[in-house]
Amino acid sequence: MAPNAKQITNTRILISKIPEGVAPNKSHFRSITYTEDAPVLKQDEILVKNLIFSLDPYIRHDFPEGKEETSVHGFAIGKIESSNNAKFPVGALVFSPSHWETYTHVHDPQFLNDVTVLDGIVDPKIPLAAYNGVLGVPGFTVWDSLNEIGNLKKGETIYISSAAGTLGQLAGQLAKRKGLRVIGSAGTDEKVAYLKNELGFDAAFNYKTQDKRAALTEAAGEAGLDVYYDLVGDDTTEIVIDLLNPHGRILAVGILSVHQNEEPYAPKNLINILFKQLRYEGYLVFERYENLGKFWEEVTPLVAKGEIKYTDTILKQGVETLGETYVKFLSGAFQGKVNVQVADL
Amino acid sequence: MAPNAKQITNTRILISKIPEGVAPNKSHFRSITYTEDAPVLKQDEILVKNLIFSLDPYIRHDFPEGKEETSVHGFAIGKIESSNNAKFPVGALVFSPSHWETYTHVHDPQFLNDVTVLDGIVDPKIPLAAYNGVLGVPGFTVWDSLNEIGNLKKGETIYISSAAGTLGQLAGQLAKRKGLRVIGSAGTDEKVAYLKNELGFDAAFNYKTQDKRAALTEAAGEAGLDVYYDLVGDDTTEIVIDLLNPHGRILAVGILSVHQNEEPYAPKNLINILFKQLRYEGYLVFERYENLGKFWEEVTPLVAKGEIKYTDTILKQGVETLGETYVKFLSGAFQGKVNVQVADL
Structure with missing residues (x-):
């Protein structure tokens, strides 16, 4: 352990290959928790503290094909925990391609490219989770x-x-x-x-x-x-x-x-x-994210005024529940957009 | 018979319903020939002498559904035989929604609308039959x-x-x-x-x-x-x-x-x-014929110069052969565009 290295405790969902023709069930997921050195950030890299995970049907298409267990990709609203990137100051709210875990180290340039700063975009009259759904x-x-x-x-x-x-x-x-x-x-x-x-x-x-x-x-x-x-x-x-x-x-x-x-x-x-x-x-x-700004400009006021309605479910539970909740989500058990809030805002 | 009425001799192909799941064969067609009074033309109506029939796959979808024998719809290059329509002077060459017969009385307003005068459009260096095919x-x-x-x-x-x-x-x-x-x-x-x-x-x-x-x-x-x-x-x-x-x-x-x-x-x-x-x-x-002019403008010179090539078959036979020839055509027996020329140009 390097001297003065900050340590973080991370809970992470792992998944291994699901046999063809089998729907995901809770036995396919495993949760692990361990304390480790915080990652040393290279140029442009960030560490995100995940707050509200977005459960989406397409996530399952990123499940692993091979034998090894891997972490699960999933978008989340998060907060910049530490940063080596001027675009993402510590404390900023972001919409981020994360993993199902407490903290995500975003280092792949393509994923970094998809991190969107929400400060200045979020309308305080609208619940933050809406930025995973109707405004996400x-x-x-x-x-x-x-x-x-x-x-x-x-x-x-x-x-x-x-x-x-x-x-x-x-x-x-x-x-x-x-x-x-x-x-x-x-x-x-x-x-x-x-x-x-x-x-x-x-x-x-x-x-x-x-x-x-x-x-x-x-x-x-x-x-x-x-x-x-x-x-x-x-x-x-x-x-x-x-x-x-x-x-x-x-x-x-x-x-x-x-x-x-x-x-x-x-x-x-x-x-x-x-x-x-x-x-x-x-x-x-x-391929379309360049129009996000126009979308927010047009639709945010309609949501804020209630002219566009939406329903969502916000489950306040730990990261360790994500796999099981995702299985329920795929079966249609919840109403509207489904979010899992894993930390206080 | 009205006094002085002009008479015409018309050979016409008749068809009755083909049972479902059965490909057309020559037994489904019948040819009749008779001499009758030329039709008295109401306002806008024309009588077309058919010259070169265009055999097209879609014709079979107009075959009758009911029990009665009917004549067969099919486009042809023809000549105006008599006319009560200023747009179509006697002797003009036209591309016309005709029937498989020697003379067609075009009276339905929708069909009249689809009659296209070819004089001024036909390039004398290009065989007339091309206007049923590559230029049709x-x-x-x-x-x-x-x-x-x-x-x-x-x-x-x-x-x-x-x-x-x-x-x-x-x-x-x-x-x-x-x-x-x-x-x-x-x-x-x-x-x-x-x-x-x-x-x-x-x-x-x-x-x-x-x-x-x-x-x-x-x-x-x-x-x-x-x-x-x-x-x-x-x-x-x-x-x-x-x-x-x-x-x-x-x-x-x-x-x-x-x-x-x-x-x-x-x-x-x-x-x-x-x-x-x-x-x-x-x-x-x-629904597209309004662009025909632009098409001829662009493609006619390419065909005339041989920069666009085409193959066609011109069968010189009587109207009475059309049914049997159509059956052969559907089976792919001919090369390129298939025309039946039933009268001298």
Whole structure:
């Protein structure tokens, strides 16, 4: 041990390869706690104290492929604990590509590039956790995908699958503000009621208790569908292709069905992409962060005034619970955006 | 019979419903010939003498659904025989939505709207039949779809299925002129040689004798694919989705497989539309004719100078042969654009 080296106690979640075709369960995660020397920071490197972890479906795609246990990647709102980088002063609040652990040493240049300072951006009237959700990457994903590939037009009809989730809620509200008729589906009657009564969706149905094709056909009505905001990537696509009007669009933004370990569905009616001149397009947020500023400028005041609503869950628990909570999260046990707050703000 | 009424002798092909799942065969068509009063033309109506019929895959989708025999829709280059429409003087050459018959009475306002005067457009150095093919709707389809939804960039790689057909030949040559690397496939070694030796394709393979996935993977090489110009709508789509680079495009323009009565193929890897941010888009020419002038302006000189090549077949036969010839055409028996010239020019 170097003289005067500061020591930190770190709790860290480790995961090893999950066999193919098996959904993650709590036995796949292990928590370790140990006290070690704080890392010596090279030029540009930082040490982040993680505060509020964002649980996101895509995290599982970074789980290890090999035999060795590794730590888990996951975005968090954190505070700069120590720094060798002028852009990130000690004490600054950041949105950071961290790991599931108490402190994360960010040293990979690509990850350093994705650290975003939140001081000056956070609106004090808005809870900090919102910057993991409606005002974080999920919110930005929705706003940017609708702008970039949605081509939404007043009077059109949009259908949003998984509409009660973080992305779906915002997509519906943004589409509504652009003058579209908005249809959503969700997996419980409470969520369906929330969509209709709180978020102003024009129609909503429970995809677990109702026949999806019949319910969507009825909700679409004679006007049909113009846009499908696809957050699930399942057999709904085939139903939608039958209901879309000419020049309709499918925005492929989420793949909840894959996260939940479903077999990919192969639609048999793709010929209609030609017959109806449809556009089926995929969106990933990772190349787009240069528009974050515009997003915050437009959407922050709407959230602050309550004109855009959102639901979230903030679980105050230790780092050691993250693996088990993530398994519950993937099964749809929580409402809205799910955060785990592991330290006081 | 009204006094002084002019009489015409008309040979006409009739067709009745083809049972589902059955490819058209010559027994489904019947030819009748009779002499009748020439139609009395109401305001705007015309009578066209059909000269060169264009055989096109999509014609079969207009075959009747009901029990009654009907005449067959099909575009033709014709001459105005009589007219009650100032836009179409007697003797003018037109490209016209006709029927498979000697004379067609065009009276439906929508069809009248699609009649295009060719006088002043036809380049005397170019055979008239080209205006059914490379300089007709097929050529325009290619030019306009590549411009409107192709987003072609120099240095990219495009793959064209059914590349030796009218559309494929032009698509490859136009893409080549834009600086793309061009790969094509065709169903005979002669056609493959033509693509490589005459049209300057960078790579081509025989999809009937070679393994499609292996051949396309080799042709794409390390550069991969950026654009798929899809003229067949079969299982090639699934192979292509695996080979496309991020931000790749699939232009769905033709459905030869469906015309040939194949079952629609359901690709199992559409999830990559999201992962690779692909765009899969359909194109139909019918709403686009306002750009025809620009197309002729740009492409006519290239065809006249031989900078754009094309192959066609001109069969000089009577109207009564059209049904049987169409069946042969659908089976791929002819080379390039197929025309049936039923009268002297």
